[in-house]
Each structure stands twice: as C-alpha cells, then as structure tokens.
Amino acid sequence: MKPMGAIPAEFREAPLTIGGRPVSDFTAQTPVFVYDFGMVAGRIERFRAAFPVVDLHYAVKANPFAPMLAAMAPLVDGFDIASGGELAMTDNFANQRSFAGPGKRDAELEMAIRAGVTINLESAGEADRALAIADRIGFTPRLAVRVNPEFELRGSGMRMGGRASPFGVDAEQVPALVKRIIAAGADWRGFHIFAGSQALDVAAIIDSQAHTLDLAERLANEAGTTPPLVNLGGGFGIPYFPGETPLYVEAIGATLMPRLSALPETRFAIELGRWLVGEAGVYLTRVVDRKESRGETFLVCDGGLNHQLAATGNLGTVVRRNYPVAVATAEAGTPTETVTVVGPLCTPLDRLADQVELPAARPGDVIAVFMAGAYGLSASPVDFLGHARPAEFLTGDTQIPRA
Numbered sequence: 001m002k003p004m005g006a007i008p009a010e011f012r013e014a015p016l017t018i019g020g021r022p023v024s025d026f027t028a029q030t031p032v033f034v035y036d037f038g039m040v041a042g043r044i045e046r047f048r049a050a051f052p053v054v055d056l057h058y059a060v061k062a063n064p065f066a067p068m069l070a071a072m073a074p075l076v077d078g079f080d081i082a083s084g085g086e087l088a089m090t091d092n093f094a095n096q097r098s099f100a101g102p103g104k105r106d107a108e109l110e111m112a113i114r115a116g117v118t119i120n121l122e123s124a125g126e127a128d129r130a131l132a133i134a135d136r137i138g139f140t141p142r143l144a145v146r147v148n149p150e151f152e153l154r155g156s157g158m159r160m161g162g163r164a165s166p167f168g169v170d171a172e173q174v175p176a177l178v179k180r181i182i183a184a185g186a187d188w189r190g191f192h193i194f195a196g197s198q199a200l201d202v203a204a205i206i207d208s209q210a211h212t213l214d215l216a217e218r219l220a221n222e223a224g225t226t227p228p229l230v231n232l233g234g235g236f237g238i239p240y241f242p243g244e245t246p247l248y249v250e251a252i253g254a255t256l257m258p259r260l261s262a263l264p265e266t267r268f269a270i271e272l273g274r275w276l277v278g279e280a281g282v283y284l285t286r287v288v289d290r291k292e293s294r295g296e297t298f299l300v301c302d303g304g305l306n307h308q309l310a311a312t313g314n315l316g317t318v319v320r321r322n323y324p325v326a327v328a329t330a331e332a333g334t335p336t337e338t339v340t341v342v343g344p345l346c347t348p349l350d351r352l353a354d355q356v357e358l359p360a361a362r363p364g365d366v367i368a369v370f371m372a373g374a375y376g377l378s379a380s381p382v383d384f385l386g387h388a389r390p391a392e393f394l395t396g397d398t399q400i401p402r403a
C-alpha cells in the first residue's frame, strides 16, 4: 500500500457530495469534471480578509471553463491572461486584464492594445514590437515590465527566477527599458514579478515577497519613477501529496500588509490560479473493468491521463506520488482493499492512483480524483487516443457577493 494526499476537508463524507449535491447528479455521462464554486468563493473571501489593500487577479490558465470565469468576474479585480485565446474568453468582463507570457504574436499584441489590456513585456524585443504596433494603429499601449528577478521562490514546485529565462526582462536591464517605454509615450503600468509557483512554505513566500518589494523599489529608483502597479506574483500552493498541508495565507497577509500600506502611491496585485480553484475540482471517472494481475488488483476507468494528466504524475513532477482519490459511490463502512486505479490509455503512464487503499469497488462504481480544479482538463492531452471530451459542471453557490 502506498500513501495518498489528503482529501480536501469539504469532501470527506461518504458517499461523496459536491456543492451539496450527490455525485449521481453529475455522472449520467462519465468522465466529468465538477467544480464547487462555493469553495472558490470561500478562497476569495479568505484572500480579501488577509490582503485588504491588494488587488486579486485570477490566472485564467489554471481553469478557463467559461462558467467559472463568469462566476469569478464579479469577485476578482483582474484576469491574468496568457494568449489571444484567453483574451477572447475574457472579452465580455469589465475586469482589468494583464497579458503575460513569452512569444506574444503581433496579432495578439494588437488585440491586447486595442482592448486596453496591460501587456507584461517579456523582453526588449517585445517592447519594440508593441510600441511599433501601437504607433501604427494610433493607440497608447499600457505596458508593464515583467522582471526576471535574481532570486527564486524557495521550495516552489516550479521556479521562475534566479536564472536565464524566457520569462521577463533580466532585472539589470529593466531600468533602461522602463525609461525607454515612458519616453516613447506609452502608459507605463509598473512591474510584474513572478518568482515561482506551487509554494507551501509560508516563510519562503514572505521572503520572496520582501525581495520582490525591495527589487521593485530599487528598479523604480533607478528608472527615476514610481510604479503605478506592482504585480507581486503569487505562487500560493495547495497540498496535493502525503504530508503536505494547506497554506496559512493569513500569516503571509499579516506580514505583507504593513509594508504595502506604507507605499500609498503604488497599487499591488497578487495573481493566483491553483490556490483559488485547484481544491474545488473533482474528476469523476467510472470503473469499467476490474482485473487481477500477478497479485495486484487494477480498477480500469473510462478516463485517465487524457483528462487529468497531473494526477498521473506526468505534468512537471519528478517522482510520481498519489493525488487523493476516493470511491465516490461507496457507502461509509465498506471494507477496503489495495488497488491501482488506471485509465483507458495504452500506456503504463496512465495511472491515476498506485496501490492505494480504497473501499472495494466494482465496474459501475465512480472514482473521484481530487485537486482537479486547476491544470486539469485544459492541461491534459484530451485528443490522445480519441476518447470523447469530458463534460464540466460548475456547482455550488455562484452568487456570493463581494465583501
């Protein structure tokens, strides 16, 4: 038997309910993703309470499901987008938008400039192209500079700073670029500094934010100007694996707030993806076959890495570990057994859970894979092997007003 991550507290009853509804409400067709917006709204409220003077931006790439964006729009200040596609998906909302990501094409830059989106410049070359396009179409572009910092967010699952990088302008080149942008007549919007992702260490995040503020202050001084906005990145992680615990964001806010309040001329934003939506999502896949092979029991399901790549350990992990899973249809008290849960793809990589202890399940039962709300369907190879695209549902209270 191997351990698995902890099931989020909201889902620990058996049989499983999501947003107060039984799983059978969603499983006429499987596999499906179900997102409990009540949980997302709860995270947003926690953020607001912990970071009262900080704008909250949602990083759309974590989960671009249209009803999720529509429910999120009235509750967050901004959407952070990373492509022309995400730009189009967010066109109907009044939120501020900023556009980060390397390799923005001319057509994407033009759409963003026309829509008044802040472009987080990833290089001097991108700045040149944005300025030339703005000049050609007669718009004043909103430009911020993404900084490739000299430091990295310690302990983050995905480090984005402290080295050569396709992301952001190396810190030492930033002041000259800021001066050039301002001289060219652009609306300079400030700095974007993203030092890492999936961090669960409060002290490391506090440290990284302090470094971010020091760096923003130093670069602004060198450029001889005050940044209207500093996007502090985020990197708040969620506990996927055994031994990991939820992030105590209140401690981060309590440390950060006094320092930000002392800088009244600059607005600050934190951009979050997985912390807002990751735990709220459940991937539901039905057991099609149960087989024994050389002493191991396999539950073969109708979906796997084609929809939930990250749970199989194939999205940026070095050592495969088990996400939390459950038999959604099991009654409390069902005897348990050790099983391996696999998907239907013809590859040994398609393993949703390896030798975990679960209530005994049969074909027709439904397996729940938790932590599926971020980087799930949109970050998986959906067309690989030609299975049908799974449905997605947003459930729970989507009407919770902003405090």
Ligand SMILES: *Cc1c(COP(=O)(O)O)cnc(C)c1O
Pocket: 059, 061, 062, 080, 100, 194, 197, 198, 233, 234, 235, 236, 271, 272, 273, 274, 275, 374
């Ligand atoms: C992906 C991304 C995010 C969101 O990261 P999470 O780990 O989902 O919070 C935020 N900012 C930038 C620049 C990103 O590329």
